[in-house]
Amino acid sequence: MERRRGAELEAVLLDAAWAELMESGYAQLTMESVAARAQTGKQVLYRRWRNRAELVIASMRHHAGSIVENVPDTGSLRGDVLGVLQQMADRFTQLGPDTIHGLMAEAPDLDPEVYSRMTGVMAAIVKRAAERGEIATADVPVVVLTAPTNLMRHEIFFSHSPVPSSTVTALVDDVFLPLVGFSRET
Amino acid sequence: MERRRGAELEAVLLDAAWAELMESGYAQLTMESVAARAQTGKQVLYRRWRNRAELVIASMRHHAGSIVENVPDTGSLRGDVLGVLQQMADRFTQLGPDTIHGLMAEAPDLDPEVYSRMTGVMAAIVKRAAERGEIATADVPVVVLTAPTNLMRHEIFFSHSPVPSSTVTALVDDVFLPLVGFSRET
DNA sequence: CGCGTAAGAGACGTCACGTCTCTAAGGAGA
């Protein structure tokens, strides 16, 4: 019997967790079920992660890169913001609300850094827009900068169904753009 | 031994659940602990609520009335919106994030109605403001109407500490009022 | 005054948790 080790084994574990998550959802995912799917023992999991939440978070990170490394650059402010929000929507509707809520409940110390990340992304987008002259200034209150991503996150968390794209465009056109003094033409 | 019944007993149960929630938090609250505190058996709880989440929600409703029944009327748009947001903040910082997240995770069908409720509250406030002439029109996109309360809810859920009042005022002054075309004087 | 509903109490089976223990694989070093 080939015995897996190190990084190879770890990848198998994370894949097993991801598969379990996609197939049965967070509530059904147990350390036992992941171990069984990976054809190993629970101890192998507990050696690496302290609990279910950490395992699942690691598996999410393993499975998909971060939005931060993939900031859209469409050439227009509107396009960029839509791109970011759409990425968030896609990312999380894949998971479903029960995973999100479960994780929140079990991982009290889920990086606050994760949330502030989006602030940086939005700041970059706004800066570019200002340089292009689309808007007057990149000097925008933080609360405005984070409004679209926060509202998006709110939708994701509280709507029990995938976020419709009409909501995404409304967030951009009726909330964000007006706030940064972007006058709509068309 | 006096045997409690009906509404009297129910109140005792809800109070016990609330006390347990305040004292130990949602994670520590078990059907057993509530039953013990109320000096009764688990069956009495299960006869009324299907699970922990339903019990806790009932206990929250029992303990504090709804914001809807208490819409602020300060005479100014700004004051009214601040009032609503502050009520939300107070309400939920009392509970703590673990209760919120726990409930979300365990009560998948937590009334969507609960969220849309706030839309009505905000609509009423805006309507009054329009009638007073503070703003040009009460015809505001839903996404704008719900922006402040949704952002507030977002803060409550994701900040692990009480929401500072500076955030509350920023939401009103930098996001909501500009969106409804309220020009700040001072 | 007798009946029926539900309170009070707790036993019970189940499930997943997280810990522990044991055997054996297979890489590193001599």
Place this chain on the structure above:
DNA sequence: TCTCCTTAGAGACGTGACGTCTCTTACGCG
């Protein structure tokens, strides 16, 4: 090539809470 040491693979184990069931007994209703 042999030995040692880490750790994979497997599963037993104790614990805690769940939600169900059962039993006795209080008490409101007719």
